[in-house]
Amino acid sequence: MNNSSNGFRITPRLIVGLTILALGVLWTLDNMDYIESEQFTQFWPAVLILIGLVRLTDPRSSRPSSVVLMVVGAFLLFVNLANIHWDFGDLIPLGIALLGAKLVWDAMGRRRPPDGREDPNADVHAFAMMGGVHYQNTSQAFRGGDANAIMGGVELDLRGASIKDGESAVIDAFAMWGGVEITVPENWRVVGQVLPLLGGFDDKTATSRTKTGPELIVKGAAVMGAIVVKN
Numbered sequence: 581m582n583n584s585s586n587g588f589r590i591t592p593r594l595i596v597g598l599t600i601l602a603l604g605v606l607w608t609l610d611n612m613d614y615i616e617s618e619q620f621t622q623f624w625p626a627v628l629i630l631i632g633l634v635r636l637t638d639p640r641s642s643r644p645s646s647v648v649l650m651v652v653g654a655f656l657l658f659v660n661l662a663n664i665h666w667d668f669g670d671l672i673p674l675g676i677a678l679l680g681a682k683l684v685w686d687a688m689g690r691r692r693p694p695d696g697r698e699d700p701n702a703d704v705h706a707f708a709m710m711g712g713v714h715y716q717n718t719s720q721a722f723r724g725g726d727a728n729a730i731m732g733g734v735e736l737d738l739r740g741a742s743i744k745d746g747e748s749a750v751i752d753a754f755a756m757w758g759g760v761e762i763t764v765p766e767n768w769r770v771v772g773q774v775l776p777l778l779g780g781f782d783d784k785t786a787t788s789r790t791k792t793g794p795e796l797i798v799k800g801a802a803v804m805g806a807i808v809v810k811n
Contacts, residue, residue: 628653729758755805
């Protein structure tokens with residue numbers, strides 16, 4: 581989100597920094613008996629809502645994870661303001677169910693390649709569980725595929741592949757207690773739509789800030805794992 585001609589931007593990092601600064605000041609004033617800090621700190625879930633809103637304006641950020649942040653922040657803010665007593669552990673089964681529902685939704689919504697396509701290697705499917713696999717794809721009409729790592733690692737090398745003009749390739753990645761590493765050509769543009777849950781998505785490509793070049797969309801989820809795209 582650009583806020584002035586000098587390039588000043590409101591970012592999640594700025595919001596977190598201001599929040600930490602405010603908490604330090606509030607707790608100091610509380611210790612000096614000037615205020616009751618709980619009157620203000622109960623609004624801390626609003627930070628999650630703000631971060632979600634800022635991420636929605638960033639085309640490189642995952643929209644699903646931004647919405648999740650906003651929903652969680654709104655729920656926690658309601659709980660605090662309504663003075664409802666509950667245990668985070670009560671929501672763990674619901675979280676597991678929602679994660680499973682997302683995986684099923686992504687699997688069912690994955691596009692299927694048309695029969696009789698010219699290049700049988702246009703799609704890649706990689707799966708690693710308690711181990712590691714390495715795939716190299718050189719298709720000149722690359723369409724995408726899926727990469728799944730559960731307590732293991734998947735390395736997908738696409739440096740020799742190409743995407744047809746006017747088309748986008750989509751990779752559905754899932755990392756749980758593991759990692760997925762995707763290496764792409766330097767002229768590819770990466771769009772990240774990964775939902776991180778105690779995990780992370782990292783776009784290390786040279787063209788991550790440009791708007792030109794073949795487009796690779798990386799979506800999915802990282803659960804206590806990592807999904808990395810690099811050159």
